[in-house]
Amino acid sequence: MRADQILHPTEAGLYCPPGDFFIDPIRPVPRALITHGHGDHARAGHGAVMATRQTLDIMAIRYGTDFARTRQVAEGPLRVGDTQVSFHPAGHILGSAQIAVQPGAGPKIVVSGDYCRRANPVCAPFEPVPCDVFVTEATFGLPVFRHPDPAQEMARLLASMAEFPDRPHLIGAYALGKAQRLIALARAAGIDGPIAIHGALQRLCDYHIEQGIALGALIPATAEDVPAHLVIAPPSAFASPWVQRFRDPVIGFASGWMQVRARARQRGVELPLVVSDHVDWPQVTATIRELSPSEVWITHGAEEGLLRWCELQGIPARPLRLVGYEDEPE
Amino acid sequence: MKAFAHLLERLAFTPARNAKLRLLRHYLETTPDPDRGYALAALTGDLKLRAVTPSLLRGLMAERVDDQLFALSYDFVGDLAETIALLWQGDGDQDVPLHEAVTLLSDTGKAGLPAAIAAMLDRLGPSQRLAFLKLATGNMRVGLSARLARIALAEMGEPEVADIEEIWHGLKPPYRPLFDWIAGGARPEHAARAPFRPVMLSTPVDLDQLRGFDPDEYMAEWKWDGIRVQAINDGGVRRLYSRTGEDIGAAFPDVIEALNFDGAADGELLVRRDGEVAVFGDLQKRLNRKAISRAMLDSHPAGLRLYDLMIWQGRDLRGLPLAERRAVLDGADFGSDRIDVSPLLDFATWDDLAALRADPPSAVIEGVMIKRRDSPYVGGRPRGPWFKWKRDPMVVDAVMLYAQRGHGKRSGFYSDFTFGLWDGDQLVPVGKAYFGFTDEELRELDRFVRTNTVDRFGPVRAVAPKLVLEVAFEGLNESGRHKSGIAMRFPRISRIRWDKPAAEADRLDSLKEMLP
Numbered sequence: 001m002r003a004d005q006i007l008h009p010t011e012a013g014l015y016c017p018p019g020d021f022f023i024d025p026i027r028p029v030p031r032a033l034i035t036h037g038h039g040d041h042a043r044a045g046h047g048a049v050m051a052t053r054q055t056l057d058i059m060a061i062r063y064g065t066d067f068a069r070t071r072q073v074a075e076g077p078l079r080v081g082d083t084q085v086s087f088h089p090a091g092h093i094l095g096s097a098q099i100a101v102q103p104g105a106g107p108k109i110v111v112s113g114d115y116c117r118r119a120n121p122v123c124a125p126f127e128p129v130p131c132d133v134f135v136t137e138a139t140f141g142l143p144v145f146r147h148p149d150p151a152q153e154m155a156r157l158l159a160s161m162a163e164f165p166d167r168p169h170l171i172g173a174y175a176l177g178k179a180q181r182l183i184a185l186a187r188a189a190g191i192d193g194p195i196a197i198h199g200a201l202q203r204l205c206d207y208h209i210e211q212g213i214a215l216g217a218l219i220p221a222t223a224e225d226v227p228a229h230l231v232i233a234p235p236s237a238f239a240s241p242w243v244q245r246f247r248d249p250v251i252g253f254a255s256g257w258m259q260v261r262a263r264a265r266q267r268g269v270e271l272p273l274v275v276s277d278h279v280d281w282p283q284v285t286a287t288i289r290e291l292s293p294s295e296v297w298i299t300h301g302a303e304e305g306l307l308r309w310c311e312l313q314g315i316p317a318r319p320l321r322l323v324g325y326e327d328e329p330e
Numbered sequence: 331m332k333a334f335a336h337l338l339e340r341l342a343f344t345p346a347r348n349a350k351l352r353l354l355r356h357y358l359e360t361t362p363d364p365d366r367g368y369a370l371a372a373l374t375g376d377l378k379l380r381a382v383t384p385s386l387l388r389g390l391m392a393e394r395v396d397d398q399l400f401a402l403s404y405d406f407v408g409d410l411a412e413t414i415a416l417l418w419q420g421d422g423d424q425d426v427p428l429h430e431a432v433t434l435l436s437d438t439g440k441a442g443l444p445a446a447i448a449a450m451l452d453r454l455g456p457s458q459r460l461a462f463l464k465l466a467t468g469n470m471r472v473g474l475s476a477r478l479a480r481i482a483l484a485e486m487g488e489p490e491v492a493d494i495e496e497i498w499h500g501l502k503p504p505y506r507p508l509f510d511w512i513a514g515g516a517r518p519e520h521a522a523r524a525p526f527r528p529v530m531l532s533t534p535v536d537l538d539q540l541r542g543f544d545p546d547e548y549m550a551e552w553k554w555d556g557i558r559v560q561a562i563n564d565g566g567v568r569r570l571y572s573r574t575g576e577d578i579g580a581a582f583p584d585v586i587e588a589l590n591f592d593g594a595a596d597g598e599l600l601v602r603r604d605g606e607v608a609v610f611g612d613l614q615k616r617l618n619r620k621a622i623s624r625a626m627l628d629s630h631p632a633g634l635r636l637y638d639l640m641i642w643q644g645r646d647l648r649g650l651p652l653a654e655r656r657a658v659l660d661g662a663d664f665g666s667d668r669i670d671v672s673p674l675l676d677f678a679t680w681d682d683l684a685a686l687r688a689d690p691p692s693a694v695i696e697g698v699m700i701k702r703r704d705s706p707y708v709g710g711r712p713r714g715p716w717f718k719w720k721r722d723p724m725v726v727d728a729v730m731l732y733a734q735r736g737h738g739k740r741s742g743f744y745s746d747f748t749f750g751l752w753d754g755d756q757l758v759p760v761g762k763a764y765f766g767f768t769d770e771e772l773r774e775l776d777r778f779v780r781t782n783t784v785d786r787f788g789p790v791r792a793v794a795p796k797l798v799l800e801v802a803f804e805g806l807n808e809s810g811r812h813k814s815g816i817a818m819r820f821p822r823i824s825r826i827r828w829d830k831p832a833a834e835a836d837r838l839d840s841l842k843e844m845l846p
Binding site for chain 2: 148156160238239242243259262264267305
């Protein structure tokens with residue numbers, strides 16, 4: 001069986017005929033395997049959903065417990081139709097997984113979902129899985145993206161808080177994953193005081209704490225006067241009247257895009273922090289070298305850059321041109 | 331260079347003036363000489379280095395990065411220096427002193443420059459690479475004016491901004507004598523002649539206030555719509571300064587050539603043809619140019635109309651009463667037909683003056699200036715001795731089209747509004763205003779924007795065209811850069827017309843009729 005008979009793109013998403021399932025479908029389907037809980041990958045309304053326990057928990061928190069007809073925890077190798085599938089940590093957010101798919105006879109394909117190779121205090125590290133076809137994202141698939149050590153970005157945050165002790169620092173971070181990672185990083189950098197969180201972060205932060213991730217003292221940023229120097233909120237909150245309660249805030253944003261000034265300017269950000277949960281250029285190219293697959297498929301992002309690199313390396317590669325996934329969701 | 335890179339990065343993303351001041355002052359206080367001086371000069375545009383060309387930089391990258399990957403990267407980043415700073419391979423992380431980078435860029439010969447730049451980039455981390463490349467290409471773009479830099483310096487020690495401005499042009503990077511003075515040392519001797527002297531400014535006034543004063547104690551003259559300047563010839567050193575102390579002589583060689591006198595004069599820079607003062611837009615074409623063509627000098631000849639004398643033939647007149655200074659001004663020979671004296675207005679009562687103001691002889695008059703006869707020349711904006719009585723602003727009723735969020739204290743509020751006028755059945759944007767309203771009105775406008783958004787473009791919201799804003803402005807220029815063909819000067823929102831239907835807003839044609 002050829003690789004493109006095992007998995008190929010459709011309008012609903014990546015489909016596996018021998019297993020009769022979709023991976024991260026963007027429309028309701030009878031059977032879905034989900035890599036992680038971000039809204040553009042994990043949607044409500046499927047028949048049967050298979051995912052890690054944490055991803056299922058997160059989907060239940062976001063969509064209610066009836067987000068799918070049936071739910072199955074992905075543990076160990078499992079048979080789905082005529083294929084064997086297994087889930088492996090992707091290092092992106094809590095519960096995130098790569099999905100390995102292999103029919104009885106035929107090549108092994110690993111769909112990495114969104115992944116990151118840098119140590120992340122809120123999730124298990126990426127596990128390299130040998131494979132014939134490696135399906136990778138290319139969110140930051142240009143050689144300009146070399147994300148710095150997050151500790152260095154935390155030092156910049158601390159420097160700004162010292163420079164402007166009278167201005168609250170409002171840092172935008174995606175509610176699932178980035179926000180909790182940012183809080184854990186701030187704790188590791190020595191910020192011991194209360195950190196205020198926007199209401200949209202509350203349940204997901206509670207869930208991380210239940211899962212044994214230490215986030216320290218969090219207070220809700222809902223009062224008229226929020227007694228915290230550091231406030232974490234989803235970026236969309238900065239466009240809402242909620243932000244009006246803060247006097248002369250320093251607005252920051254934690255994202256891999258912040259490495260490029262024009263992107264940071266477009267957001268009207270005063271303190272761009274380069275903290276990413278995706279592979280940057282050195283990580284994605286090193287991962288492809290390490291796994292040495294016979295073919296690379298690229299799902300979404302800046303695929304031209306990565307395609308060109310594969311071409312220069314003599315690695316067969318093709319874009320899947322999947323639609324419906326955001327560059328980096330908010 | 332780490333501290334300098336950090337400063338550049340913060341300044342680039344910090345819109346608020348006070349926050350910029352804090353960042354710069356903190357940098358200057360914690361950075362040793364001569365680096366802080368070079369940084370100051372780089373930020374204020376006073377650091378003259380060999381300008382590294384884009385083609386040199388592209389050449390460096392062509393040897394190191396695949397063409398296609400470079401093109402894709404540049405396309406995404408949109409800035410050559412930043413693209414290179416991000417793409418440069420290497421784990422350098424040295425804190426190279428800024429003066430070393432400055433020496434490299436000023437002393438290296440052309441042939442050795444590419445290799446020297448590459449070697450420097452190898453030693454630096456990404457944000458320092460960007461700072462170095464910005465230094466090399468001479469394009470800082472961090473939105474810091476020389477004026478703001480001098481305010482930061484004034485905050486560091488005893489000397490006032492005016493004191494610093496007076497000697498600024500006599501100083502050279504890295505300004506060690508200046509920093510010594512600020513730290514409590516001796517005031518630097520004037521290293522150069524023809525220093526800038528702080529300009530005397532006026533305060534606004536209206537007829538009711540004027541009625542409280544005796545007209546006999548005042549002189550009046552037209553307020554010309556040009557650029558207030560200080561023109562100096564100090565022993566052959568000729569300078570033309572803007573009122574904030576920027577040396578603008580390079581753009582006005584015709585005026586510099588005409589300064590055939592010995593002294594320092596205060597006046598208005600104007601474009602004049604056959605004795606007639608041209609509109610402000612004509613003067614604007616002469617501004618901010620590095621080189622002025624012969625054709626431009628012929629078609630847009632500049633000259634001076636003088637208001638006052640500060641120094642004349644070695645005498646400092648600033649302590650004398652205005653009437654005595656004016657007598658010297660009226661009797662002086664300036665040796666050029668490009669220079670004349672602003673005529674005094676003949677009036678006995680404030681109503682006489684009001685009548686003159688209502689019917690000026692030229693469209694290029696912004697109102698009248700009223701000055702106490704006994705006033706000495708005092709730098710800054712003392713309350714009282716000098717008044718400006720501007721003609722009433724022009725107003726139009728326009729329709730709000732777009733809104734953008736503000737920064738700093740206005741974070742989270744939609745406070746920058748684009749408005750338009752009717753052209754047929756279309757609304758054409760004619761300007762943008764972000765002040766003129768109270769805090770309470772700002773909250774109401776913000777609420778209006780949020781409940782009437784019809785589209786979003788990044789930080790900008792398009793709103794349903796139904797709110798009429800009365801926009802006041804000081805004048806109009808023709809402009810090729812604006813879709814409407816017109817640019818407003820000092821537009822602000824004078825009233826919010828919640829009561830007026832959008833269909834009754836003004837038409838573009840009526841605005842065009844207001845052009846001078």
